[in-house]
Amino acid sequence: MCKEKKKTVLPLTILSNVISNKNDISKDIILSLYKDMLLGRYFEDMCAQMYYRGKMFGFVHLYNGQEAVSTGVIKLLNSEDYVCSTYRDHVHALSKGVHPQYVMAELFGKETGCSKGRGGSMHIFSAKHNFLGGFAFIGEGIPIALGASFQSIYRKQILNNNSLLNVTVCFFGDGTTNNGQFFECLNMSVLWKLPIIFVVENNQWAIGMAHHRSTSSPEIHKKAQAFGLPGIEVDGMDVLAIRSVANKAIARARSGKGPTLIEALTYRFRGHSLADPDELRSMQEKKAWLARDPIKSFKSYIIRNQLVDLNILSTTELEVQKNIQHSVDFALSSSEPKLDELKRYLFVEN
Template sequence: MSNNIILPSKLYENNGLDSEVMLDLYQDMLLGRNFEDMCAQMYYRGKMFGFVHLYNGQEAVSTGVIKALDSTDYVCSTYRDHVHALSKGVPARLVMSELFGKETGCSHGRGGSMHIFSAPHNFLGGFAFIGEGIPVATGAAFQSVYRKQVLKNQEKMRVTACFFGDGTSNNGQFFECLNMAVLWKLPIIFIVENNQWAIGMAHHRSSSYPEIHKKASAFGLPGIEVDGMDVLAVRQVVIEAINRARLGEGPTLIEALTYRFRGHSLADPDELRSNQEKEAWLARDPVKSFQSYLLSNSIASESQIQTINGDIKKHIDEAVEFALSSPEPEIKDLKRYLFAETL
């Protein structure tokens, strides 16, 4: 890990984050964790089908990145997309309903787990194949520049956050889009969620140059490594990248070192990773660590934490009830949403 990792206590002191912001970050992380735990329950009860990839353990990355963005900024995700959508503001009931394949889902039940999408929230979707989202995010960043320079839009520059995993960093789209983004100085942040495993392939065995953030030097953009289990450290480097992008200085590559606590998908028995490795990362649980930080620094009280925990669980239960009671898509609408509808 790089020596310039910033500790949470230093971040809190230097950035003046008030208790409301800190509690919002905790609440968002807890929402993601509880939502995914409920997804596991619903999947094993037969309420969800197909492949479902959970985000447990990586919450500090989603919250640290997306909660630093504006509502007008864009987020492009992967097939592990539920929590990214929640952090971007897509209501939990619409995400849950989508996972149930219901008409009330954010993709009207047509997308399912790997294709969460919400135009009103500038959430550009999840993608079933690795690397698919990187060109889409690059296109979104290009239109931000076009909107500003050609259409003379007076709003501040919109930034795109593009998430992908460590395995994707060996794909062609990654290198091609980094090159294009630097050439055109696009307002995009490439976030590598290095959770150490690409399905069943350990990261150090799949790349001839395992330090992904150092690959940025080949294209002339900043490459930063950050502790992806520390929400405040992630937030700090992302804020700097956002400011750089809005000023027209181009893209940033951020490698967040993190770990997924569950198997690749809910169909994965997760037998390839050693118990010793899992336990070492579980000891650094980002949600529990941040909760302890809030309590030990008197940013939140036990009663506040308990209230947030209760509210989140109630919120998730309501999302499940909404999904269960929502209608299935109708056969007559089988081909609907394939093309844009006339207004």
């Protein structure tokens, strides 16, 4: 048998220095990025608590470890831009501006949830925030995102809308890149020069299948070459490296130059879902990635460079914790959907 090749991830410090000049970021932005990543982490940790207490049902897939990707990309977008997610969608929604209390209420199946309690964990949706939803099956969201980016081109070219193009960001995992929708939509996006950014959150595992064992071409960003769009690999554990790459991709898309494929090398700290005992990954591998926790690394960077006062960081952490607790209280006190409205929202209402 031929020996399997494992992908080597560049150390955090090396890749960051290559990709981004961190000194160009203001202190206010630094704090906002830290706060957004904390929001995602604390929210997911609370979800785990509530799930094991029996407050949530069904499958719940958490985002712990991947926060730098969501924050680094989405916090650069305008309110008019679109985001399309996967079944690991809570944190993407939070970064896009959906209030945590409405996401938490949705996870509790309450009427006050952002999907009226009908969607649950895998179908977070918010028309107000142009958040196009989570999707239970891999690859489902890519054609939806393509349609959102097409309407932006259509409005400008056919309806003579003079405003800048709205950008669509489509998130998906490494396992999705072996599916047909991925290749078909890459082709169409280049053909029509659509303002879309494909973000592959390569967390090294597709449920229980190691990435390097499931594809003949493990370097996903190189697949972009076949269709003629830029393919960029970035350290998904470094929020500033992600932000730097995403900033260029967004500018390219908004100016009408077309799509970009970003492969963010990251890692999920929990199992595939909260029902997964996570026994397939080695402890050595987990510890190696846990040592590169994006939030701890970013906090160390902030302190080392004296960018934000320690008291402000502590206050921010407490503020986010209170916000999450308020979200749980809101969800617990919210009403259940009425039984006689079980079929409501299936069709467009007058």
